[in-house]
Amino acid sequence: MTLNSAKRDELFNQTMVEYGDALWRLTFGYCWRDADRRDLYQEILMAIWQALEQFRTMSSIRTYVYRIGHNRGLSYRAQEKRRSHASLERDLIPDPRQALYKLTEEDRRRQQLQLAIRRLNPSLRQPLMLHLDGLSNPEIAEVVGITEGNVAVRLTRARKAVEQSIRGGEAS
């Protein structure tokens, strides 16, 4: 059974109100440049719009939306034709012209966390981002397609790697 146009529109608007910001944060795990993030965000919305037609109301919209978002992110990287791996790595380094002294403690902490997350292997990055967004381990397992035990192991490793990265950043 498929949703009719009006219902799909309503569900889409509701989804955007509820998960729009989370999906914007999600793009951070797959794109480094702001323009790419915007592009990916639009692609995710498009994919959600298309998939909502087949959405069954018994399913959880939360994991449904995250699954589509992460899958679109994974395939978006495959389409980055013109950008070499080296140029992607260069983007990991913050712009030195950025006035760091103007950043608040909160901004600085977020920037450190974002840099640490960017350096993670996708297998650790994805569960950690979902965890930081407040998803439970069973929900993360459903989105990623691994067991709950595996989620716990990956989260432990991801936390350790991020802590090391943040401490390393603070020390330098």
Added chain:
Amino acid sequence: MNNKKINWDALAESWQGEEPNPLGEQSFRARLEGRRRTMLLVVLGELALTIGLIWLTISLSGPASVGADAVLLTVLWVSWAVATGFAWWNRRGQWRVSVASSQEFLQLSLDRATKKIRVARFSAGLLILQALFVTWLWLSTAETGPAAKSPSAMLLLLLTMVIVYTCWTIWYYRRARREHGHYSDLLGSMNSAEGQSP
């Protein structure tokens, strides 16, 4: 080494406190409209091709049609049927992959890339067969066949088609190989769970 304890609750709060998404609904609606227009153009293009093929069939299969025309038409329709059948068979099991879990999605994307490589090989094979057939038809019906009236124009048309088709096949094959490599690497790293990005 700095051993200060990391506060993960504060980090999560900080993560969720990123500035809200800067894109309004309007830009999405504009892109959606653009996608709809593209889809409409694709459908119209396919319709035009089908009508063209039918028109060609009708105009060449009249009572005055020569043997070479009939052979050419038969091969054209058989090629069309084989290509459509192959495309349908090759796409099976590939619908609605976006809502699968990431692991399933990566596996399906890898399968899809493999199938794209198969498409490129199939296209190359079909191109070679058709080129051989057209050459044979040309040589065997040089006096009365379709190329008899203006052989140079016909040759130019055929060469252009072969070059365009070959370029497309090479481009498609390279793109499919790159996608395959990407998903293969990603699936490998998703299964390895070993810390830092390569």
